[in-house]
Amino acid sequence: MVMTRSRMLPLGTVAPAFSLPDAHGKTVSLGDFESAKATLVVFMCNHCPYVKHLRAALSELGRVCESKGVAMVGINSSDFEQYPDDTPERMRSEAQAHGYGFPYLVDEDQSVAKAYQAACTPDFFLFDADRKLVYRGQFDDSRPSNDADVTGKDLYAALEAVLAGEAVAEEQTPSIGCNIKWKPGNAPEWAGS
Numbered sequence: 001m002v003m004t005r006s007r008m009l010p011l012g013t014v015a016p017a018f019s020l021p022d023a024h025g026k027t028v029s030l031g032d033f034e035s036a037k038a039t040l041v042v043f044m045c046n047h048c049p050y051v052k053h054l055r056a057a058l059s060e061l062g063r064v065c066e067s068k069g070v071a072m073v074g075i076n077s078s079d080f081e082q083y084p085d086d087t088p089e090r091m092r093s094e095a096q097a098h099g100y101g102f103p104y105l106v107d108e109d110q111s112v113a114k115a116y117q118a119a120c121t122p123d124f125f126l127f128d129a130d131r132k133l134v135y136r137g138q139f140d141d142s143r144p145s146n147d148a149d150v151t152g153k154d155l156y157a158a159l160e161a162v163l164a165g166e167a168v169a170e171e172q173t174p175s176i177g178c179n180i181k182w183k184p185g186n187a188p189e190w191a192g193s
């Protein structure tokens with residue numbers, strides 16, 4: 001496990017388009033969420049201890065987003081040949097076991113992770129109704145290795161601000177997690193591997 005921080009894509013970046021299969025093979029595209037008040041993209045996978053630490057909170061976040069008209073998707077860009085816990089079959093089991101009501105998508109060629117400059121799992125990207133990035137950073141300061149409560153305070157504060165039509169604080173703390181598991185020879189230069 002390599003602890004990695006978010007790259008902190010510049011605020012105001014327009015959400016890169018995607019069209020990916022979910023764990024059941026149904027295609028989900030960014031364009032499917034045109035009427036959403038905001039869109040939350042979470043890069044995640046099954047095997048990462050940082051994601052496992054947030055499983056219940058991610059499930060709850062999905063319910064909150066749905067109730068507020070916010071689109072949420074999870075994207076798994078892991079090399080599932082090297083990390084078999086991250087296969088689409090295991091993604092289906094993971095989503096069912098932990099109540100993920102949001103689409104959990106397979107980025108098999110890792111192009112979407114590259115477009116978002118996703119560096120770790122989990123890596124959160126919140127876009128406003130115009131699809132401009134307003135938050136990229138940590139869920140909260142809880143980690144598998146500390147005793148801090150999982151509250152989601154950082155992400156929820158950003159979500160509430162964007163829904164209220166207020167500016168999201170520009171001072172944001174990077175997310176920390178496992179590095180994206182790039183396929184051999186596929187890692188972007190900025191990934192350092």
